[in-house]
Amino acid sequence: MERQAVRDNYCTVHIMDDTQMITKNNNLAETDELADLLSSLPKEKSWRSGYVYRYQGFWCPEKQVPAVIAFQKHFLAQKTDTIIVTMPKSGTTWLKALAFSIMNRAKYTPSSSPLNSANPHDLVPFFEFGLYANNQIPDLSTFPSPRMFATHVPYPSLPDSVKDSGCRIVYLCRNPFDNFISLWHFASKARDESLGPLSLEDCFDGFCNGLGGFGPFFDHVLGYWRESLKRPDEVLILAFEDMKEDIHSQMKRLAEFLGCPFSLEEEADGVVEEISKMCSFSVLKDKEINKTGRFLQYFETKTLFRRGEVGDWVNYLTPEMVDRMNKIMEQKLAGSGLKFKTG
Template identity: 55%
Template sequence: MAITKLNQSQSSNGAQNEQQLSKDCDELLSTLPKERGQRTPNLYFYQGFWCQPKEIQAIMSVQRNFIAQDSDIILATIPKSGTTWLKAISYAIVNRYNFPVQNDHPLLSSNPHELVPFLEYKLYADNNIPDFSTFPSPRLVATHVPFSALPESVKRSGCRVVYLARNPFDTFVSIWHYLGKLRPESLGPLPLEEAFDAYCRGVIGYGPYWDHLLGYWNESLEKTGKVLFLRYEEMKQDANAQLKRLAEFLGFPFSIEEEKGGLVENISNLCSFQTLKDLVVNKHGKGAIFADSENKDLFRKGKVGDWINYLTPVMAERLTNIMNEKLSGSNLSFSVL
């Protein structure tokens, strides 16, 4: 089976992000509510969530052009909630017959974002229309868009959607650190307090966070065979159990022989945060998502509860109250420490 890697990337330069837009996207932006962005000059409120201009253009193209197949697997997350990890383990599970867990595994030389490309960044970015004829089956792709904004073919087809959620406290801290790495100097530094206020108001890429969560959560309850909802904290607590759950959902369950042979543990170790972080491609490589971004910036701590070192008690109380209100009645909750 061929390894599919794409090199088209979206620039992280704020000025470029609002240039070179198609006419229809440019006209659309003029009609949308906007707020100051944290990586680009502005974020725009599009179809119920906040996005950067070039992301909106790509999402429009995805919605128009992507035709889902029943065998497709869509990995969905909000930024900085374990996306790289989910891509790695899903790729290893689905491709384990073609790429056994050994010294020459593709994950040891390629960043997970190269092996499982984003629809709105790699595949449909910059007016590209991808050629899926080179993709092996099942096609494994990823997205940050809310469930409501997925192409209609995804919702109607038999394809599977996996959503990984992380507690809102650690997600915010991870986003803040990451945006600080990508933010152009022309926009100045990104104060924690300013970023936190925007987050709490829902003005964050692909936010509001709670709406993003609930969209996939509710679908997972209504369509158990269609959408699998995973929690980052549960994966950290018992990775092997969650790997088996994921493999079962994807239609690639582990056999008794594989489990006895230690394959689940081997995949878990191959895809662990520390293993991936220490690889040459992730320590020194560039462009896994954005052309001028460092792969190492995708790996910080990967811990549960690190937020306590950044948020004051007042900030924590504010976010707690917001999440309690927004998730009320949903039976959705998170471990935060």
């Protein structure tokens, strides 16, 4: 019953239960308004399919533009909320699994965890890909507190209620070299076959020029980094590389930030290690639920899992590419205090 309770609390919105979802009418005026907006925005060919549009300073996939607008307009954050934020392919699936498991560890042992029968993205739903997608306006008042959601939206474009409510924001960043390679592999697998193969060189050029879903990359990372310096009690920055290097200490940082620190007894009983193992890349990748099906109809779920390593970029990028990225990184991060471990 407990497992089903969590699925009800976090997942029913994806089942389109009429009692928990209000479907927005296809109002002609709103449809025309959106069409006018899209026609006024700069656009580029997406690496997967369709277009990405430059909306509020970032590149948003075509299907997600109306969802982002609805999220901005309708979401009312609560102080007890936790918002998971990443750039695509920065370790989002891993962080969702960890955050959900840490927050709900009093309810579930590893053997009874919902992760055994649900993908982490079902347990911590995206605003722009799930909750507000497809002209839906969810009734999130039915979600019990504390609520946990996720987004790729840059900080300046978050709803005012998220910025002003005092809710927690957990941001996971990854060095741009590995982030790009993971993104390129993912886009290549999820790409519409009619578009042909995705050139590494063309994709890299676009990434350096700020393209890619929810980029530019450095603007995205710096937006949350600077906010974490202003409000460290409300915005936590985690690094993918630090998590790979010492997952247990990073899990304890996360638990402390979420308001549910591990007790000495839990640490002595190996609870941290149990959750770490349950949420590890290899264990999640091997679960049957993550080998089959599709992620909200956008792409095959198995494409979410590749290697999850630090430094894999050395197998793909030329010295010229590395030099170009290093120069961009040096320029963008100058004076910020933010540094990346590139392996």
